[in-house]
Structures are given as C-alpha cells and as structure tokens.
Amino acid sequence: MQSVLKEIEKLRNGxxxxxxxxxxxxxxxxxxESDGSKTxxxxxxxxxxxxxxxxxxxxxxxxxxxxxxxxSNANITISKNxxxxxxxxxxxxxxxxxxxxxxxxxxxxxxxTILPTxxxxxxxxxxxxxxxxxxxxxxxxxxxxxRSNDKYFALMxxxxxxxxxxxxxxxxxxxxTVIAPAKIEYQKLSDxxxxxVLRATSPLARYVLFEANLYENKLLQDTTVESGNPTTNxxxxxxxxxxxxxxxxEQWLYSKLxxxxxxxxxDKRIQKAILYMPRLNQSRVEFVAHKxxxxxxxxxxxxxxxxxxxxxxxxxxxxxGYQSLDLTPLLLNTYTGTIVKSDGFIxxxxxxxxxxxxxxTGDSYYAPQILEINxx
Numbered sequence: 566m567q568s569v570l571k572e573i574e575k576l577r578n579g580x581x582x583x584x585x586x587x588x589x590x591x592x593x594x595x596x597x598e599s600d601g602s603k604t605x606x607x608x609x610x611x612x613x614x615x616x617x618x619x620x621x622x623x624x625x626x627x628x629x630x631x632x633x634x635x636x637s638n639a640n641i642t643i644s645k646n647x648x649x650x651x652x653x654x655x656x657x658x659x660x661x662x663x664x665x666x667x668x669x670x671x672x673x674x675x676x677x678t679i680l681p682t683x684x685x686x687x688x689x690x691x692x693x694x695x696x697x698x699x700x701x702x703x704x705x706x707x708x709x710x711x712r713s714n715d716k717y718f719a720l721m722x723x724x725x726x727x728x729x730x731x732x733x734x735x736x737x738x739x740x741x742t743v744i745a746p747a748k749i750e751y752q753k754l755s756d757x758x759x760x761x762v763l764r765a766t767s768p769l770a771r772y773v774l775f776e777a778n779l780y781e782n783k784l785l786q787d788t789t790v791e792s793g794n795p796t797t798n799x800x801x802x803x804x805x806x807x808x809x810x811x812x813x814x815e816q817w818l819y820s821k822l823x824x825x826x827x828x829x830x831x832d833k834r835i836q837k838a839i840l841y842m843p844r845l846n847q848s849r850v851e852f853v854a855h856k857x858x859x860x861x862x863x864x865x866x867x868x869x870x871x872x873x874x875x876x877x878x879x880x881x882x883x884x885x886g887y888q889s890l891d892l893t894p895l896l897l898n899t900y901t902g903t904i905v906k907s908d909g910f911i912x913x914x915x916x917x918x919x920x921x922x923x924x925x926t927g928d929s930y931y932a933p934q935i936l937e938i939n940x941x
Contacts, residue, residue, distance in 0.1 A: 566683070566843075566932055567670070568623055569594060569612045575885040576606070576841060576937060591615070591637070592784050592826055602941045605830060609784045609927040609934040610683045611637040623681050624669040632666045636684035639779040643672055649685055649729070649779050653722060654705040656729045658686075658777060682930035685778030687734065689741070690763065693771055699762045702777075704729065707756035714794075715748040716802040718761055719780075725864060727780040732803040734931060735845060735923060736765030737772040743846040743923045746804075746812045747773040766812045776803060778930040784827075785927030785934060786863040787820035789813075795868035803929035804845065807852045808914040808921035815917065817871070819861050820927060821909030822896075822936075833940040834902040838895075841887040843932035846923040851915045854878045854890050860908045874911045881912075881922075888924050892936075 566572055573582060573594060585595040585603060591611040596604050614621055615638040625632050631644040639651040647658040664674040672679040676691040677698070690698035709720040709728060719727040735743035745767035752760045763773045789799045789806075793814030805818040824831065855874030866872070879891040890912075898905040914921075925932040 566623055569608070569620055572935065573606050576887070576935065590826070590829060591618075594620070598939070602836065602939055604937060604939045607784055607827060607936040607938065608683075609936075610930050611781050612683065612933075613637065621683060623683060625666060625672055625681055626669070627666050632664060632672050634681050634686075636682070636779070637781050639684050641681075641686060643679060643686075647679070647686055647777070649777070651779050653779070654728055656705070656777070656779065657703045659701040659703075680931070682776055682778055683933060684781055684930050685776060687774060687776040687931045689737065689772050689774045691771065692765060692773055697762055697764045698773055699760060701754070701758065701760055702731075703758045705757070711751070711753075712801070713749075713751060714797050714799060714802075715750065716746070716799055716804075718749055718751045718759075719801050722780070727801065729777065729779055730801050730928070731761055731775060731777045732801060732928065733763065734774040734776060734804050734929075736767050736770035737774055738769060739771050741772070743774070745770060746806060746810065747775065749775065776929070776931045782823070782826075783927050784823055784936065785820050786823055787818060787927045788863045788866050789816050789818050789926070790866055790868045790871050791816040792868050798865060798867050800864045801928050803926055803931065805912070805924050805926050806921040807912050807924065808848075808850045809918055810921045815914070816921070818912040818926065819857070819863065819866055819871070819909060820912070821857075821861070821863070821907070824904075824906055827904070827938075830938060830940060831904050833904075835893070835897050835904055836939040836941065837937075838892045838897065839937045840890045840892050841884075841935040841937065842890070842924040843929070843934070844883065844886055844888050844922065844924055845932065846921075848920055848922045849883075850920045850922040852881045852888070852912045852922055853915045854881070854892070854895070854910045854912055856895060856907065857909050857911055872911075874913070878910060880915065887935075888922065
C-alpha cells in the first residue's frame with residue numbers, strides 16, 4: 566500500500582477527496598460527496614495511530630542512526646535488526662548487516678528489501694542463491710503459545726489474539742509478481758527465541774515475500790479452506806489463492822464483517838457497499854461471492870467441516886489493482902435501507918480448474934482490503 570489517500574484515489578477515479586474530519590473510527594476515512602451523501606472507506610486494518618489518532622503514512626523515516634516507522638499501534642525501528650514495539654511487548658527480527666534506507670518506501674539489507682506495512686514490515690527476500698530465507702526472531706515475553714500452519718506463524722497473547730504474526734504473501738518472479746505460494750516453518754530455540762524459514766513452492770521464483778506485524782483487531786474475520794489440506798484452518802493468513810493450485814488444491818475464502826467496528830453507520834441509509842481486495846498476481850481468474858448458509862467460525866473452519874453456500878451474490882471484477890465485489894445485496898436491508906447483519910460470504914472460483922487469483926485477505930497489513938460504503 567502506497568498510502569491511505571493514494572489507495573482511496575485509485576478507487577475514486579479522479580473524484581476529489583473532501584475529508585470529513587468528524588470521523589472518529591480508526592478503521593475508516595470518510596469523504597463528502599457533491600450530492601450530499603458521504604462515502605466511508607473502511608480498511609481491514611486500522612489506519613490511524615492508536616495514541617496520536619493521526620492517519621498513518623506507511624513510510625520509513627530516518628533520524629541519522631536508524632530508520633523508523635510509526636504504525637497503527639507499534640513503533641518500528643530498523644538498524645542492525647528490525648525492532649517492533651508496543652504496549653503489549655516487542656519483537657526483534659535479526660538482520661545480518663546494518664540496513665540502508667533507499668527511499669521512504671524501501672530499506673535494503675543483505676539481499677532483503679524491507680517495506681512498510683500499517684503496523685510492521687514486509688520483507689522481500691532474494692532466494693535465488695540459497696533457495697530459502699531464514700531469520701532469528703526474539704520476543705519480549707516468554708512461554709507464548711504458537712498457532713501456525715505453512716502459511717503463517719503467530720505467537721499468541723491470548724487464546725484467539727496474537728501478539729505478533731508472520732504471514733507469507735507469496736513466491737515472486739523477477740518482476741515482483743506473485744506466481745505461487747510461499748511456505749513458512751519455525752523452530753523453537755528458547756522460551757523467547759525462534760527461527761523461521763521461508764521457501765517458495767515454485768522453482769521459477771526469485772523472491773519470497775512475507776509480512777511481520779504486531780497484532781491489531783481486524784474489520785473482517787476470515788479464513789481460507791482448501792482441498793489439498795482438508796483439516797487446516799488459516800485464521801491469520803494474509804493471502805488467499807482462490808481457485809486451483811498445485812500447492813493447495815481448490816481454495817475458497819470465508820469472510821464476515823465485525824459489525825462492532827462499523828457501529829456508527831448501522832443506522833444510516835446505505836446506497837452501495839463495495840469490497841476491494843488487493844490483487845497480487847496477474848491472473849484473469851475470476852471468483853464469485855456466495856452468501857453462507859449458516860454461521861462459520863474463522864478459527865475452526867476447514868475444508869472438511871466447511872459451511873455450504875447459497876445462491877451467488879456477486880461476481881468479482883478487476884479494477885485499479887483490486888478485485889472488487891458488490892456486497893450491497895448482502896448488506897442492504899431493502900425495507901429500511903440500512904445495513905442488515907449477515908453471517909458472511911464465501912469466495913469461490915467462478916470456473917473450476919482455470920488456475921488461481923491471489924488476493925490479500927482481511928488479515929493483511931501489507932495490502933489491506935477496503936470496504937467502500939456510500940450513505941446518507
């Protein structure tokens with residue numbers, strides 16, 4: 566993500582951004598429209614700093630000795646290591662050499678490019694010579710439980726709430742485009758220290774890309790499920806490969822809104838609701854949203870116990886680097902014109918066996934989803 570305003574500019578097709586400064590929700594920016602309506606852009610991760618309440622800039626800065634960034638609730642410092650800290654604790658990612666600031670959007674260190682996210686960093690690692698990337702990480706609190714699969718590694722502060730999450734984004738080609746999944750594994754070295762190793766699932770990959778963030782609650786609760794790993798849950802994975810891949814078989818994404826995070830809009834008259842999911846590969850594979858037939862658990866769902874879907878709600882379409890879905894039929898109460906609470910939706914490939922579309926999930930800090938709601 567370049568910046569909050571840059572992403573919104575992409576979606577507005579040249580329409581001016583007239584900010585409504587009365588907004589107090591950390592997940593959204595509200596604009597005033599010429600017809601008297603307003604449009605709220607809800608990001609899946611918070612876009613305002615917890616303490617200052619200022620819009621985060623998603624950029625690196627330099628104070629001479631070190632590079633730093635300010636996230637939504639974390640301070641990030643990069644020098645001989647990456648140090649992320651907030652009120653709940655800290656996490657250090659070891660680097661082999663001192664990092665060098667290239668631009669406000671890029672730090673370079675020993676073959677790794679470090680990028681800012683909304684509450685941490687993403688690392689693009691050159692794996693051409695070694696075939697893998699590995700890092701030693703150390704956290705401030707001992708004896709944290711681990712929740713993981715081959716897509717993410719999370720150290721848990723509470724049963725369902727991590728302190729820090731490391732999540733694969735994908736294996737990249739020379740141009741930086743996702744061409745296949747990346748996989749992560751970990752080794753516990755001590756009560757506070759771990760080694761993580763990342764590998765590409767394709768021999769054509771040049772880089773692996775993953776993100777590391779101190780945790781913030783999300784606007785959307787989601788998980789992928791897949792036929793290739795039918796008992797695997799993926800509550801904290803930040804990427805979905807919707808469709809068919811050799812690594813995962815057929816993969817779907819289950820998603821639902823946390824309505825507590827949009828409480829101020831629940832009694833407004835809604836005109837449209839569009840979900841924008843950042844597209845991370847060049848695939849033309851389209852997917853379709855189905856309303857779920859019953860409630861699902863984002864922490865317990867897998868391919869074997871997945872909830873079935875109902876009739877299709879909306880097809881996806883590609884626009885300005887996003888896959889968009891019209892969720893108005895799911896969220897709009899046609900009698901009152903206000904939002905109706907839904908159990909969520911499933912994203913499935915429109916046509917099976919045609920490949921996959923790689924999109925960011927609601928757990929991504931590197932490329933947050935955006936829910937656009939126009940209201941009066």
